Amino acid sequence: MLLNIRDLKTYFPGRKQYLFSKPEQVKAIDGVTISIEEGETLGLVGESGSGKSTLGKAIVNLVTKTGGTVMFKDFADEKHQSNSGKIQMVFQDPLASLNPRMTVGNAISEVLKYHRIVPKDKILQRVKALFRMVELSPDLIFNYPHQFSGGQRQRIGIARALAVNPELIICDEVVSALDVSIQAQIINLLKRLQIDQGIAYLFISHDLAVVRQIAHRIAVLYCGRIVEIGRTDEIISSPMHPYTQALFSVASESNSGSVSMISTEVANPANPPDGCHFHPRCPIANNSGNFIGACSSVDPDLKKKSGGRMVACHQI
Ligand SMILES: Nc1ncnc2c1ncn2[C@@H]1O[C@H](COP(=O)(O)OP(=O)(O)OP(=O)(O)O)[C@@H](O)[C@H]1O
Ligand code: SF4
Numbered sequence: 001m002l003l004n005i006r007d008l009k010t011y012f013p014g015r016k017q018y019l020f021s022k023p024e025q026v027k028a029i030d031g032v033t034i035s036i037e038e039g040e041t042l043g044l045v046g047e048s049g050s051g052k053s054t055l056g057k058a059i060v061n062l063v064t065k066t067g068g069t070v071m072f073k074d075f076a077d078e079k080h081q082s083n084s085g086k087i088q089m090v091f092q093d094p095l096a097s098l099n100p101r102m103t104v105g106n107a108i109s110e111v112l113k114y115h116r117i118v119p120k121d122k123i124l125q126r127v128k129a130l131f132r133m134v135e136l137s138p139d140l141i142f143n144y145p146h147q148f149s150g151g152q153r154q155r156i157g158i159a160r161a162l163a164v165n166p167e168l169i170i171c172d173e174v175v176s177a178l179d180v181s182i183q184a185q186i187i188n189l190l191k192r193l194q195i196d197q198g199i200a201y202l203f204i205s206h207d208l209a210v211v212r213q214i215a216h217r218i219a220v221l222y223c224g225r226i227v228e229i230g231r232t233d234e235i236i237s238s239p240m241h242p243y244t245q246a247l248f249s250v251a252s253e254s255n256s257g258s259v260s261m262i263s264t265e266v267a268n269p270a271n272p273p274d275g276c277h278f279h280p281r282c283p284i285a286n287n288s289g290n291f292i293g294a295c296s297s298v299d300p301d302l303k304k305k306s307g308g309r310m311v312a313c314h315q316i
């Protein structure tokens with residue numbers, strides 16, 4: 001097991017209802033338990049605001065965990081695991097955070113120096129090798145961030161992540177801003193790197209069409225909780241949770257693969273509904289405004305189904 005996450009919680013302080021009241025808590029991640037195997041891609045899908053980015057950031061300690069544990073291999077010490085560089089995160093625009101007056105080659109050299117990956121006299125050679133690894137000409141290391149196209153920026157973001165020989169890369173909407181043909185190139189690059197170097201990915205996307213191209217398994221997040229997780233082929237061919245079913249039918253109707261279009265409102269993580277957070281939107285539970293069984297009162301646990309699938313629903 002490469003990554004083992006148990007009951008992870010990340011709560012943010014939200015707005016104050018009244019001037020002197022305590023701020024409400026935004027339960028962005030509220031008890032997530034998942035694992036990722038070596039060399040595996042786990043896709044993470046859900047509507048906007050479901051907590052996908054927060055989960056990725058909590059794994060690399062970019063946001064504070066409120067509870068739970070993140071175990072990476074045999075590193076018991078969480079500080080050590082985040083400093084080791086073995087888990088990297090790549091964002092939608094990975095060059096946005098770079099100094100615009102520094103060449104991208106120098107930016108990657110800084111990473112190599114910080115982590116002491118190679119001796120000083122081998123740094124230039126290593127930066128060029130990283131560019132070749134992501135199928136970019138090594139001559140481009142002398143360019144500045146603004147001189148690259150969207151697809152090239154993403155390749156450089158991946159090269160920067162690869163600089164520290166990671167075993168897991170968290171890809172947060174890495175192809176969402178790209179044209180479909182460029183998306184396919186980046187997906188193929190990630191797949192090739194996985195085969196060559198055995199890297200695992202947590203692949204976060206709101207686009208199911210993209211996720212199904214790369215993920216071995218898919219986890220579906222709703223209001224900070226995993227509602228379904230299983231093998232990609234099984235989840236795509238027979239989604240079980242009513243939320244997964246709704247996401248997939250909307251995505252196929254819209255033909256865009258996007259999951260941000262279910263008509264009723266997403267649950268608010270600052271004030272989630274009691275019981276199953278999905279119950280006000282659930283077509284199975286809602287019988288003309290009366291909710292069946294425990295749906296509106298008891299939070300369903302993830303339960304094992306056939307083929308290793310897990311689903312959190314009282315009615316399945
Ligand atoms: N730093 C923060 N402070 C307060 N609330 C936050 C913070 N970051 C995220 N949130 C809230 O946590 C919830 C989950 O946000 P998150 O960005 O993880 O969702 P997401 O699934 O990545 O959405 P998207 O698809 O739009 O990127 C949202 O309600 C968001 O407003
Ligand atoms: S537990 Fe009830 S409300 Fe939640 S998804 Fe299942 S049927 Fe719908």
Ligand SMILES: [Mg+2]
Nearest residue numbers: 052053054172
């Ligand atoms: Mg996000």
